[in-house]
Amino acid sequence: MKTLREALADADARQAAIGHFNISEFGALKGIMDGARELSAAHGGDKLPILIGVSEGEREFLGVKEAAAMVRAMRDMFDYPVYINADHTHSIDKVREVAEAGFDEIIFDASKLPFEENLAQTKEAVALARSINPAIVIEGEIGYIGSSSEIVSERPQESMKYSTPDEAARFVRETGVDVLAPAVGNMHGLLKSMVTGEDHKKLDIALIGEIKKAIGGAGCRFMTLHGGSGTADEDFVAAAKNGMTIIHVSSELRLAWRQGMERSLKDQPDEIAPYKLLGPSVEHIKNIVSGRLRLFNGI
Amino acid sequence: MKTLREALADADARQAAIGHFNISEFGALKGIMDGARELSAAHGGDKLPILIGVSEGEREFLGVKEAAAMVRAMRDMFDYPVYINADHTHSIDKVREVAEAGFDEIIFDASKLPFEENLAQTKEAVALARSINPAIVIEGEIGYIGSSSEIVSERPQESMKYSTPDEAARFVRETGVDVLAPAVGNMHGLLKSMVTGEDHKKLDIALIGEIKKAIGGAGCRFMTLHGGSGTADEDFVAAAKNGMTIIHVSSELRLAWRQGMERSLKDQPDEIAPYKLLGPSVEHIKNIVSGRLRLFNGI
Numbered sequence: 001m002k003t004l005r006e007a008l009a010d011a012d013a014r015q016a017a018i019g020h021f022n023i024s025e026f027g028a029l030k031g032i033m034d035g036a037r038e039l040s041a042a043h044g045g046d047k048l049p050i051l052i053g054v055s056e057g058e059r060e061f062l063g064v065k066e067a068a069a070m071v072r073a074m075r076d077m078f079d080y081p082v083y084i085n086a087d088h089t090h091s092i093d094k095v096r097e098v099a100e101a102g103f104d105e106i107i108f109d110a111s112k113l114p115f116e117e118n119l120a121q122t123k124e125a126v127a128l129a130r131s132i133n134p135a136i137v138i139e140g141e142i143g144y145i146g147s148s149s150e151i152v153s154e155r156p157q158e159s160m161k162y163s164t165p166d167e168a169a170r171f172v173r174e175t176g177v178d179v180l181a182p183a184v185g186n187m188h189g190l191l192k193s194m195v196t197g198e199d200h201k202k203l204d205i206a207l208i209g210e211i212k213k214a215i216g217g218a219g220c221r222f223m224t225l226h227g228g229s230g231t232a233d234e235d236f237v238a239a240a241k242n243g244m245t246i247i248h249v250s251s252e253l254r255l256a257w258r259q260g261m262e263r264s265l266k267d268q269p270d271e272i273a274p275y276k277l278l279g280p281s282v283e284h285i286k287n288i289v290s291g292r293l294r295l296f297n298g299i
Numbered sequence: 300m301k302t303l304r305e306a307l308a309d310a311d312a313r314q315a316a317i318g319h320f321n322i323s324e325f326g327a328l329k330g331i332m333d334g335a336r337e338l339s340a341a342h343g344g345d346k347l348p349i350l351i352g353v354s355e356g357e358r359e360f361l362g363v364k365e366a367a368a369m370v371r372a373m374r375d376m377f378d379y380p381v382y383i384n385a386d387h388t389h390s391i392d393k394v395r396e397v398a399e400a401g402f403d404e405i406i407f408d409a410s411k412l413p414f415e416e417n418l419a420q421t422k423e424a425v426a427l428a429r430s431i432n433p434a435i436v437i438e439g440e441i442g443y444i445g446s447s448s449e450i451v452s453e454r455p456q457e458s459m460k461y462s463t464p465d466e467a468a469r470f471v472r473e474t475g476v477d478v479l480a481p482a483v484g485n486m487h488g489l490l491k492s493m494v495t496g497e498d499h500k501k502l503d504i505a506l507i508g509e510i511k512k513a514i515g516g517a518g519c520r521f522m523t524l525h526g527g528s529g530t531a532d533e534d535f536v537a538a539a540k541n542g543m544t545i546i547h548v549s550s551e552l553r554l555a556w557r558q559g560m561e562r563s564l565k566d567q568p569d570e571i572a573p574y575k576l577l578g579p580s581v582e583h584i585k586n587i588v589s590g591r592l593r594l595f596n597g598i
Contacts, residue, residue, distance in 0.1 A: 024574035026324045026361065026369075061574035062325065066372040073368035151569055254571035261576070262564055265557070270450055272553035275323035275360035277560070 001075070004083040004104040004137050005178070007049040008222050008245050017225070017240040017296040020051040021289060022087060022149065022250035024058040026070070027278040028257060031285030033074055033082065039290040039299070040080075047080055048293055051105065051246060053087035055149075056094065064101045072102075087248075088147075095125045099132035107181065107224075111141040115167060118142065122175040142171050143183025145227050149250040152189045162207060165214035172220035179222040179246065182211050186227040190251045194230035201231040205238045212243030224248065228292075236295040247296050249288070256284040300374070303382040303403040303436050304477070306348040307521050307544050316524070316539035316595040319350040320588060321386060321448065321549035323357040325369070326577040327556060330584030332373055332381065338589040338598070339379075346379055347592055350404065350545060352386035354448075355393065363400045371401075386547075387446075394424045398431035406480065406523075410440040414466060417441065421474040439474050441466060442482025444526050448549040451488045461506060464513035471519035478521040478545065481510050485526040489550045493529035500530040504537045511542030523547065527591075535594040546595050548587070555583040 002010065011018050019036070023029045029052065040047045054067045062070075071084040085105035086098035098106055108125035110118040122140040129138050143163040146156040163182035172180050185203040193199035203225070212223055222245040228236065229251035239247065260281030264271070271277055293299070301309065310317050318335070322328045328351065339346045353366045361369075370383040384404035385397035397405055407424035409417040421439040428437050442462040445455040462481035471479050484502040492498035502524070511522055521544040527535065528550035538546065559580030563570070570576055592598070 024572060025326055025577060026365075028573060030360070057572070058574060061329070061577075063372070063376060065376045066325075066369060069368045069372035070365060073362070073365040077362060077364045149572070151571060251571065254573065257573045258564070258571045258576065261560060265561055265564070272450060272550065272557045273323065273356070273448065274327060274553060274556045275357060277557065278324060278360075 001079070002049070002081055003135060004049075004051075005135065007081055007083070008137065008179075011049070012221055012245050014297075015241050016298060017244045017247040018049050018051055019289065019293045019296050020053050020085060020224070020246050020248040021253060022053040022055065022058060022248075024054070024061050027282045028253055028285055029070060029074065031282040032253075032289050033078065033080070034282070035286040035289030036082070036293060037078060037080065038286070039293050043299055048297055049081035049083065050293070051083050051085045053085045053248065053250065055087040056090065059086070059098075064097055068101045068103060092121075092125060092128060095129055096132065099129045099136055102133075103136070105137040105139065107139040107141065109141045111144055112147070115142070119171055119174055122171075122177060126176050137178045139179035139181055139224055140171060140175050140177040141181040141226070142167060145183050145186055146188040148189055149229070149254055150189045151192060151195060151251070151255070153192055155187060155191060162204060163211060165210045168211045169214040169218040172215045173218040177220060179224055180211075180215055180220055181224040181226050184208050184211070184225070186225055186231070188227040188251075190230045190255065195255065199230075201227075201235070203231065203235040203239055205235065205242055208239055208244060209242045222246070233295055236292070237298065240296050240298065247292075249292050252288055253285050256288055257281045260284045300378070301348070301380055302434060303348075303350075304434065306380055306382070307436065307478070310348070311520055311544050313596075314540050315597060316543045316546040317348050317350055318588065318592045318595050319352050319384060319523070319545050319547040320552060321352040321354065321357060321547075323353070323360050326581045327552055327584055328369060328373065330581040331552075331588050332377065332379070333581070334585040334588030335381070335592060336377060336379065337585070338592050342598055347596055348380035348382065349592070350382050350384050352384045352547065352549065354386040355389065358385070358397075363396055367400045367402060391420075391424060391427060394428055395431065398428045398435055401432075402435070404436040404438065406438040406440065408440045410443055411446075414441070418470055418473055421470075421476065425475050436477045438478035438480055438523060439470060439476040440480040440525070441470050444482050444485055445487040447487055448528070448553055449488045450491060450494060450550070450554070452491055454486060454490060461503060462510060464509045467510045468513040468517040471514045472517040476519065478523055479510075479514050479519055480523040480525050483507050483510070483524070485524055485530070487526040487550075489529045489554065494554065498529075500526075500534070502530065502534040502538055504534065504541055507538055507543060508541045521545070532594055535591070536597065539595050539597065546591075548591050551587055552584050555587055556580045559583045
């Protein structure tokens with residue numbers, strides 16, 4: 001099995017992106033695994049690596065060790081390259097906790113703070129994480145793109161602050177992060193108009209290419225697109241081709257989970273077994289994941 | 300940490316029963332752990348052992364290894380005596396699978412077959428399970444009490460075949476099971492009248508005592524009450540005092556899960572995070588588990 005670092009290098013060489021999907025319970029994990037495994041099998045047996053993300057809120061519900069154990073069990077059982085990421089980790093104490101629990105990646109996110117402060121805190125997080133596990137992949141974030149995977153009425157104003165190649169280069173040089181998450185038109189959550197499919201997020205593809213080049217010159221090879229849910233298909237494809245090595249999708253899966261559950265409770269009025277009621281959500285998530293992975297991997 | 304066998308011996312000596320609760324996703328496991336841990340803490344710190352059950356259907360959804368990993372993670376994280384049982388395992392191949400996956404207990408259930416055939420198959424299952432893991436606890440079942448943890452309109456007719464002390468003694472002597480599950484008025488699932496609380500299952504407490512004595516003479520110390528959901532409180536207390544070492548509750552938790560989810564979707568129309576939508580189900584399950592454990596442990 002490749003390490004996450006090797007899987008990232010491989011994706012970067014293929015101009016593809018690793019799909020990153022969030023979970024807070026078992027049905028979503030099952031749907032994600034099913035979608036990735038079925039697409040990989042249909043695609044000729046190459047196993048497409050995926051990342052499972054758990055934010056601080058999701059970790060609080062699942063438990064840090066339980067989340068790591070669940071993903072590890074999936075990796076072992078299916079001999080599948082699935083890795084676990086501590087999504088949006090905001091404190092040094094939580095960096096220590098997840099590094100000690102054996103997570104493959106940590107996103108240290110101080111992006112709400114002024115740039116200089118973000119830089120200083122991220123540098124400290126990198127040093128701590130590597131002192132616990134030298135192999136860990138650590139990501140930093142610049143720019144602000146909203147904060148939660150929810151349905152929102154309006155685009156947060158701050159999300160319009162796009163990252164610049166210069167600040168990106170300086171950030172990766174001074175912090176030493178393995179991966180950078182810039183603001184390039186992406187945002188967390190979904191607008192109501194995106195739920196119906198009438199509206200999509202648009203990315204600045206040229207800026208993605210410029211930032212990729214700038215950070216490459218500063219010794220950082222990998223880049224992540226956060227808040228991918230609701231992005232136009234062609235922008236997903238172009239983002240992967242132009243330098244994004246990881247793409248996050250969370251809100252779309254959450255919405256599918258809720259919609260599947262609503263349908264289940266309506267269609268199966270006497271059913272009480274959770275695993276039967278979760279069936280439609282799992283199926284719905286599976287289909288989204290396999291569709292997104294096609295775009296991220298140019299399939 | 301005590302082994303399950305030691306925890307059973309300890310419960311037997313206390314005339315208490317270990318609570319056995321089924322799961323098929325993470326929210327129920329969380330609610331069960333919360334209920335057991337809170338009651339244990341309130342009760343002065345003695346950690347009340349519990350069993351997590353996964354039936355064949357539940358295992359198919361969760362994955363055999365994932366279920367074992369999730370329960371093991373809970374045991375390690377909370378340093379809590381929580382064990383995993385392969386509930387109602389119907390074939391020799393599945394006995395092998397769960398024994399190899401490190402389950403603490405297996406219920407081999409051929410109780411739908413004629414008595415002699417049930418006896419022969421159970422004997423084979425005991426030999427196989429012990430050849431893989433000599434420490435495993437293996438349970439056999441006699442009599443038929445219905446088959447699924449669902450809401451049903453009528454009591455299944457076959458459930459009226461109560462077990463006799465003689466057949467119980469012969470069964471444990473010839474199969475060598477560690478634990479016997481007899482039919483003593485219990486049944487799987489809940490009648491519609493039990494959902495509203497107007498009706499309860501009634502157990503034959505005298506028969507429980509007689510069977511316990513008969514199997515004790517044949518070298519078997521432990522006994523399980525299946526289909527406990529909806530049993531009258533005083534019968535739960537009397538069942539534990541008169542020889543039941545394990546009591547199963549599943550349908551009540553499933554119903555709580557569904558009712559919690561219905562309330563969530565109604566009360567939180569814009570929420571999409573599964574862990575937030577699962578909150579009321581987890582809370583409801585926690586309260587049922589702690590209430591049932593009080594009765595089973597005479598607290």
